[in-house]
Amino acid sequence: MFASHTLMIAFTLVFAVTGLYSLVRFAGLVSGAATDGDRVAELTHLLMSLAMIAMTWAYSGGPDTASGILQIVVFGLLGLWFLGRIARPEPGHGRIATAYHLVMSAAMVWMVAAMPVLMSGSGMRMDMSSGGGAHADHASMAGMDDMPGMHSANGPDGMDMSAVGGPPTWARVVTYAFVVLLVAAMAMWSSRLFRPAAAQVSPSDVRSSVPASGAATAVITRTASSGVAQLTGPRLDAACHLLMSLGMAAALLAMR
Numbered sequence: 001m002f003a004s005h006t007l008m009i010a011f012t013l014v015f016a017v018t019g020l021y022s023l024v025r026f027a028g029l030v031s032g033a034a035t036d037g038d039r040v041a042e043l044t045h046l047l048m049s050l051a052m053i054a055m056t057w058a059y060s061g062g063p064d065t066a067s068g069i070l071q072i073v074v075f076g077l078l079g080l081w082f083l084g085r086i087a088r089p090e091p092g093h094g095r096i097a098t099a100y101h102l103v104m105s106a107a108m109v110w111m112v113a114a115m116p117v118l119m120s121g122s123g124m125r126m127d128m129s130s131g132g133g134a135h136a137d138h139a140s141m142a143g144m145d146d147m148p149g150m151h152s153a154n155g156p157d158g159m160d161m162s163a164v165g166g167p168p169t170w171a172r173v174v175t176y177a178f179v180v181l182l183v184a185a186m187a188m189w190s191s192r193l194f195r196p197a198a199a200q201v202s203p204s205d206v207r208s209s210v211p212a213s214g215a216a217t218a219v220i221t222r223t224a225s226s227g228v229a230q231l232t233g234p235r236l237d238a239a240c241h242l243l244m245s246l247g248m249a250a251a252l253l254a255m256r
Contacts, residue, residue, distance in 0.1 A: 002056065002254050011056045014247040019049030021240045037237075041101050044078050045244060048108055051075075052251065055111065062115040071112050079105035100185050100241070107178045107248055111255065117171045118255040167256060175256045182249040189242040193235055 002008050022045035028034035029042060051071055054060040060067040082102040086095055111118075167175075 007254060008056050011247060011251060012053055014243055015049040015052040015056075018240050018244045018247070019046055019053070021236065022046040022049060025237075040078070040081060041097075044075075044101060044105065045240070047074065047078075048104060048244070048248075051108060052247065056251075060112075062119075063113050064116075068112045068115070072109050075105045075108040079109065096188070100188070103178070103181045103185065104244070104248065107182070107252065110174065110178060111252070114171055114174070115255075117167050118175065120167055172256055175252050179249045179252050182245045182252070185245045186242055186249070189238045189245065193238040193242060 002011070022042050025034065025037055026039060026042040026046055029037045029039045051060065054067070060071060062068045063072060079102055082098050082105060085098045086102065089095055089098070
């Protein structure tokens with residue numbers, strides 16, 4: 001899908017890492033091995049990672065394809081979920097982190113909805129000749145050959161589909177706005193990644209005493225002793241979010 005094969009491989013590796021980590025986190029939360037996380041957020045990251053890999057290799061299409069419509073619906077609903085959580089925050093879920101997930105969901109919707117416009121830029125090229133190879137096959141599978149603005153200026157038999165004018169200004173502005181928000185998110189997750197270890201303790205790692213009947217206390221023991229929980233933690237969470245933000249921002253810049 002992208003002009004550079006190296007770039008496609010890099011995006012695949014980035015989102016494979018974030019997807020695998022999100023899968024481990026989600027499995028831990030569902031099984032009860034971990035309690036200091038958000039199932040919806042982890043599932044969202046997992047779906048985002050899979051969608052980005054599919055988009056990288058043109059296995060998912062624009063807003064006029066079944067895969068594109070599915071992505072818009074799924075991440076649109078997830079965005080509404082996070083918007084509702086911002087309006088009525090739940091205990092343990094801060095507004096800033098929730099807003100971050102909202103921005104990520106909106107960015108996923110934008111990538112698909114604006115794909116016909118964004119792909120008119122020189123950052124994305126496809127060979128539609130009979131010898132185009134894998135890229136031509138992937139483009140046909142995704143239905144991108146029918147998108148507006150995707151026809152070559154050299155005529156129907158042209159060898160290169162790179163557009164001359166590029167995306168309109170309004171599309172660039174929206175794209176850059178998402179990039180700015182993602183860069184701000186990278187700064188936030190970087191600060192959490194490198195904050196002192198004392199501030200990285202998660203709620204599930206703390207023994208707390210809860211008053212019971214009389215003078216007795218109930219001790220809540222840590223769950224980090226499980227194998228799944230040992231593979232995750234506040235620093236790794238921040239690293240995953242940082243990598244996800246970096247990958248999304250880079251993909252948006254490559255599409256504009």
